[in-house]
Amino acid sequence: MTEGKALASRLSAVWKRSGGFASFLGRRCLRDNLTGLAASLSYTSLLALVPMLAIALSVLAAFPAFDQARERLRGAIFDILPADQAAAAAAQIQSFLDNATNMTAAGVIGLAVTALLLLSAINGALNTVWRITQQRPLASRFLVYWALLTMGPLLIGASLTVSSYAFALAQSATVQVIGSDFVAFSRLISILLAAVGFVLVYFIVPNRTVALRDALVGGFAAAVALEGLKALFGLYIANFSSYALIYGALAAIPIFLLWMYAFWVIVLLGAEITAMLPEWRVTARRDGGSERAATRLVLALAILCRLGEAHRDGSTVRHGRLLRSLPVTPAELDECLSRLRRAHLIQRSDSDRLLLARDLAKVDLDSLLEVLGLRLRASVAWPEASRRVIEAMDGALGRYRSASLASLLDDPDLMESTARLRPAGKAAPVRLDAEEEAGAAD
Structure with a gap:
């Protein structure tokens, strides 16, 4: 009887602490206007989509091992669009990319500046999440942006390559018995590599000392949420076509905007978790009290x-x-x-x-x-x-x-x-x- 009461007490404490954590996170997201930041980044992403794709594909082109990954990256982008709109969208984006390869030096500089504007907007959003008022020196910011522009595509390429290999194994005749296990393994690898990318962003970009354990928690939370988003989005596109009836030939636009918005909500939510963990630990030690002025x-x-x-x-x-x-x-x-x-x-x-x-x-x-x-x-x-x-x-x-x-x-x-x-x-x-x-x- 005593053991049962002790277990119930512990479960109650865990439930209360979990509820407090969720409440703390929710208040922080509202205070930072997370949805507004995500909407702003979605709009900026539309402007920087072609420059970022051009840079990513150029980086992957420098490594022959990622040739298949480049094609999968293109396919992954078009997979989120309605089937009847994907071909037209693919043709338009491919046309943009082909034009980008024929640009003059001034055009290349313009592409790079547009990509840097997106990274600057991401940096500004993360500064808001971390309550940072003092920016890094310009040279330091440039180095961080350069690292993200070069390492980001390589991580994406590695993720797509490993996923392709795992799926190929799962579908081969020699592993049909355990094919489902390989599919699960490929998803796990995809989550792990996405988590690595998120952890690097949360750990490197903010102009503040971020504990690696906090970045790991936020990065893995964002990676798992992103995998869930991809599954839900695929399910919606495959089973619900009412948006195509409403928007007709323009159906690809709201779908893509919705995807971009949901993606940035997840990225910023992971950042909020990373930034709030040290605050949560201090608040828990104070029994929920705020002593900012008193101390x-x-x-x-x-x-x-x-x-x-x-x-x-x-x-x-x-x-x-x-x-x-x-x-x-x-x-x-x-x-x-x-x-x-x-x-x-x-x-x-x-x-x-x-x-x-x-x-x-x-x-x-x-x-x-x-x-x-x-x-x-x-x-x-x-x-x-x-x-x-x-x-x-x-x-x-x-x-x-x-x-x-x-x-x-x-x-x-x-x-x-x-x-x-x-x-x-x-x-x-x-x-x-x-x-x-x-x-x-x-």
Whole structure:
């Protein structure tokens, strides 16, 4: 009986936690206007479709092993269109691609710019999902876009090649007994390779440290959802033809738009999952509470304390290292870092590490409160009761207001309060060890 109650209690806790996770994800998607972002990317994708296809097919053409994959890529694009419209659409797109191969240098540059605009739009959407306000330097963004333009087609080619091989095995006479297993295997391979592509996008594109485990969760979720979307879309096209009766010769347009929109919803949903996982873990540790304003001061002191320790040791602090050592969300940490940077208290090095920019002995607590937007002013015409509270808090601050941050951070009592931000049972290392200095990834 006791075991049954314990099991029921655990199941109830799991159900409650799952519901909380789904609710958290839903609120985040609404806040980021996920559907609007997907619609915008769908429109941009239409403009960049031919340039991206031309680049993808050109990259695959450089590798003879992917000759069959190129044809399958063309076929995969046309498979989503109605049967009576696919031939006409194929002829038009093939005509566009043939024209692209005969363009002048200016035309090629125009194609590349259009493709880069799509990647820039994707980058902007992911920045919205991750709450990123500071863009990468232009050179870094170009390198990321170039990697996606070259590696993306290769991943697609590998996926199509492996899928073709698995299906061929499944249909051969020697494996008819286990043919269904090979079909399932080919689908699994397709999911895995799609997941690799999503993981790379979620891990590389955002200008923020993304934990590989979070990118893996979001990437696999998006890959599974995409496979389900392909199955549902194929089922719809095969069994429901009412759209053709309504739109007639234009039936291919709404079908293709619907596919593009659903695809981008899935891509952004995977990004939302990846971005929200660290926030969810912090929120769960706080029992669902939000302490963004309440911890702003102690968070800033903790950051300055760690950077001060690193400064004394002649080292710097990595963003990811700092994030893992503090029970705050990436957005909360970045907001605080942004305020401190604007006040020229900290700065980023050329290698994207954090370090102090000013002597903390020459900065007082009152200035820090001003930077963080936490300074209380009794001189404002507040109600009498509110003014009394402000005056009481000012009195409690007393000697700390004019004290330098360096002296405060050397205060054992204050050091103890900032130490409470550290996760239980874990050290909060600031000094970089030899492996990190060599450039080891977080």
